[in-house]
Amino acid sequence: MRKISICLLASALILSCAKEKKPIDGLELSGTIKGFKKGTLYIQRIKDDSILVPIDSIKFEGTSEFKTHIDLKHPEMLYLFIDRGVSNSVDNNLPFFAEPGAMTVETTLDYFTADAVIKGSKNQELYDQYKVMMSRLIDKNLELIQMGLIAKKDNNLTRLDSIQKEQDENLKRRYLITTNFIVNNSNYEIAPYIALAEIPDVSLKYLDTIDKSMSAKISKTKYGKKLRTYAEERRKLGE
Incomplete structure (x- = not known):
């Protein structure tokens, strides 16, 4: 009788745990x-x-x-x-x-x-990481804009040209860092989302790399499908 009671108690605990772990x-x-x-x-x-x-x-x-x-x-x-x-x-x-x-x-x-x-979302965790990386580039761009305004006020054309080149390089870094981040996290839904929301005007070369890096699972998601459609449209236009 005692053995039966123990078995019944064990079964109840197992069922209870199963219910708690239900997604x-x-x-x-x-x-x-x-x-x-x-x-x-x-x-x-x-x-x-x-x-x-x-x-x-x-x-x-x-x-x-x-x-x-x-x-x-x-x-x-x-x-x-x-x-x-x-x-x-x-x-x-x-x-x-x-x-x-x-x-x-x-x-x-x-x-x-x-x-x-x-908390509670791996995609959000990755999104937070991405925003931290981008904040440095955004701060740098704001600094360059302020420097450009001063150079323009002083009519310093040589300085303006130099600042413009720095801004172009900063933008290239943004595209490259973002592309690498997307490719490295191509198994998550945040990857195609960032591609569409943050760098839609990226070069076709980088866009092809991003599109091809998406896993089969992510390519079938909401943002994965949108990225595939967008990439195909860009390829047709050749830009």
Whole structure:
């Protein structure tokens, strides 16, 4: 009798563990926006390649925490938009690469995008790495623009020419670094997304390299298909 009881208990534990490990259907998104206690948080996606449309909304009334479930079948870039009500800010839209499963977003109202820490998505992790790399090149370009304005004010044509060459080199580095990043991460959905969103005007040579590097799995995804179509159109135009 004791052996039967032990077996029944073991079976119950196994079934319990199996239930706990059941994959999450869709996206379970939760988090905190410190300081945001009155307003609405919208979750948006891009429709028709240009329009942001809401797919969910969460009312904040006295609490800074939120939790929701999104019907998400495949990894996709989504956007968190906060409606602050009476106050206005340009810092209202936070892109994040969503994946089916559990994800968390921790940020603040004052620095909605800059303070954001997003966990639970490998694609988002890679996207964060990419943004860090690009920030150095963006800072360099801003520095060169400022230097160019000064040279223009001083009518220093020689200096302007030198600055322009530096800007061209900085742009080439951006294309090269981005291409290498995409090729090295071609097994993730973020790869074709970055190609389309960050360097659509890259040379056909680099675009061919990117397109051919995509794994069979990624080529069949939303952004993989768009990249393939875009690359084919560029090849037809020969540019």
